[in-house]
Amino acid sequence: MTDQHQATVLLRRLSDGDRDAAAELLPLVYDELKRLAGRYMQGEASSHTLQTTALVHEAYLRLVDAPDAGWENRGHFIGVAATAMRHVLVDHARAKKAGKRGGGRPKISLEEALVLYEERAIDLIALDEALEKLGQLDAQLARIVDLRFFGGLSNAEVASVTGASLRSVERGWPTARAWLRKCLTDAGGAEPGEA
Numbered sequence: 001m002t003d004q005h006q007a008t009v010l011l012r013r014l015s016d017g018d019r020d021a022a023a024e025l026l027p028l029v030y031d032e033l034k035r036l037a038g039r040y041m042q043g044e045a046s047s048h049t050l051q052t053t054a055l056v057h058e059a060y061l062r063l064v065d066a067p068d069a070g071w072e073n074r075g076h077f078i079g080v081a082a083t084a085m086r087h088v089l090v091d092h093a094r095a096k097k098a099g100k101r102g103g104g105r106p107k108i109s110l111e112e113a114l115v116l117y118e119e120r121a122i123d124l125i126a127l128d129e130a131l132e133k134l135g136q137l138d139a140q141l142a143r144i145v146d147l148r149f150f151g152g153l154s155n156a157e158v159a160s161v162t163g164a165s166l167r168s169v170e171r172g173w174p175t176a177r178a179w180l181r182k183c184l185t186d187a188g189g190a191e192p193g194e195a
Contacts (some may be wrong), residue, residue: 003028004074011071014064022064029074033060033081039152040085050092059084079143079161082151090128097125123184130183134176141176144169 001009007028013021037055062084063069063077071077135142140162147158155173159166 007074007077008072011073011077015069015071025064026060029077029081030056032078036078036082036151037085040089040150049096050089055085055088058088062088075157075161079147079151079153082153083146086128086131086146086150090124093124126184127180130180133183134179138176140164140168141172141179144172145176145180148173 007025010021010025010028014025033056034052037052037059040055041050041052059081063081066080069080131142131145134145143162144158144164147153147161148155153161155169156166158164158173159169162169164172
């Protein structure tokens with residue numbers, strides 16, 4: 001039995017409530033989850049305190065503990081893992097942001113803080129909020145962004161995971177990027193396609 005087929009069987013067992021399947025599944029998907037987490041972590045600041053391995057483990061625990069996940073196959077699992085990793089990073093960023101009101105951190109000057117902020121290319125919390133807003137307007141576009149930007153998947157991989165046509169993904173990706181760029185730069189809320 002191939003690893004992919006074995007993973008699908010284990011995911012179905014997990015969906016049916018077999019907790020032992022989670023332990024058997026991890027070695028089959030670990031390398032792919034680690035690669036996915038590595039892509040996420042490339043976009044993080046060098047001072048980020050969450051390690052790649054911790055991101056994999058936290059996301060995996062969230063995935064296998066998800067009630068009624070209805071896992072279809074390995075591709076579906078990896079696609080949902082991309083979303084879970086984004087949520088772990090956003091939760092981590094929110095916790096860090098909450099800790100900035102004290103938290104025993106060393107004090108730095110305003111100038112140092114501005115430099116640190118400017119070095120950070122994107123505010124993960126603002127991006128998450130914009131992505132949630134996009135998801136309310138067009139769930140398919142939000143899913144494409146999730147898998148492309150956060151998951152590092154190719155258009156073909158996104159099409160495979162979502163069941164959409166490759167052409168739909170190829171059209172949706174630039175539309176979603178433009179909408180998010182507009183939303184993040186001027187707090188716009190235009191409909192996707194109006195960006």
